[in-house]
Amino acid sequence: MTPASASGGPEVLIVTGMSGAGRTTAANVLEDLGWYVVDNLPPQMLRPLAELVGRAEGALPKLAVVVDVRGRALYHELAPSLKELREQGVTLRVLYLDTADDVLVRRFESVRRPHPLQGDGRMLDGIEAERDATSEVRGVADIVIDTSEMNVHQLADAVIKAFSENESGRILRVTVMSFGFKYGLPVDADHVIDVRFLPNPFWIPSLRDLRGTDQPVADWVLGHDEAETFLDRYVYALEPVMDGYDRENRHFVTFAIGCTGGKHRSVAMAVELARRLTSAGVTASAVHRDLGRE
Template identity: 60%
Template sequence: MADGEHTTGEILIVTGMSGAGRSTVANALEDMGWYVVDNLPPQMLRPLLDLSGLAGGALPRVAAVVDVRGGSLFTELPEVTRALRGARQQLRVVFLDASDDVLVRRYEAVRRPHPLQEDGTIVDGIRRERGRLASIRESADVVIDTSDFNIHQLASHVVELFSESGAARHTLTILSFGFKYGLPVDADMVADMRFLPNPYWEDDLRALTGEDAAVREFVLAQAGAADFLDAYTAAVTPVLEGYQRENKRHSVIAIGCTGGKHRSVAMAAELGARLSAVPGVAVRVMHRDLGRE
């Protein structure tokens, strides 16, 4: 190693919408042993990484919370991040998001103004912030939609994503959902199960869910179900392998049907079982809308 060069451990940049849970994420990371720096100007990222290199094993994992509180300095985050990515393979950007109505409710609950609200409303501040963060969200390694999380669920989610347990190089979340409740905003890939007959129209299956054996057997027996699973597994496998080569540590595959109760639940579970065989990938299956109808 040449003079002036230092190796670092894992570096995490936490950013995103105000009110989406940055403080909760920072606290969870700190509880797991990360060295967390809050409200860091992007221009200070390189000195921080140099410091972590000088510290050697004393700072193996560093998380920096960067957001619009940095004012005009924050606009340089994309440029700083691009400059660091080439030399810092362990650098990842985590973007926290939530729906506008959820963000409004959170601000109203704490009775605080949005940092970009100025003389307008909370909604005005949220819109301004979304505009400023659009390119950052697009280039983020991990996008977490916190709309349906309370602080405890979000903290648990962070532990699952960023703990050191296991040897997986990539964490894949397979998320079933109902189209009538909206697309998951953090999905990397989306598949539509509405090409399969709906168990809802079977009297003996209507009250059951895709977690019940009878529904699962009904769905998997339909024409096209097995073909889809075979073809989709084959198509996604090289994507997951590529994600690992590119150091993308987390992705979400959203599997949808009308209400997120029958077809998507059954197919998500089956797809999860198949993709669990991909080397280096840890798979977890979640059902966003199960129980909503």
């Protein structure tokens, strides 16, 4: 069976490089970007995995595989495996993470762990052995990132810029959750917004039994000038917040919008806030914690 090809098959990314250079950080960022990540795969398993993904019929369009020297002698099979897959038409890229020796020493010492190849020798012996083992793969890498002067946030930014399909590079996902204050605050809220200052549809007989997802209620709530003014100013105020989350590599944020019972005002406002954030280029969705509770 032929592995997935460049025409319609998945994209395969090999993440490799020096131990301590940031492979775990890179793998986490790729997972947040929607890649299916496999860690510490023996090179001999690359072909069977590519075949398996090819049979998934698009369920795993982007596959990232972390391969490193934890596999000891097996790592020497990586370069031949890459050559074979490319010859068979697999859409393949290699990301190699590198770091200066002195920086690697400091990083290993800070976590008080030995280098995986140092054995009974010095840490520098292990680093030198790893450089020898990975030199061939480094030579054929599509992207080399030197993380010597990077912290985890800067490395995450570099990976996002290299592999995000979003032109802005933003991978922040916002959940706008409606809730009722009488049922308690959501424990996972990053921001809590109180919209009990808005007129309450509960006191309108024709709207009382409807929900904020129903158009008559949404039109009534959003038709008030104070609702429009609040949404305009709140979305504007969120711009530096969103930028800050990007800089700090916060990928998931929850905004909780509350009214008394979580049925009318908060629901309509949550849907509209999510819509406006989406229009502003943020991946946002609305969920309703207490809708349906009486």
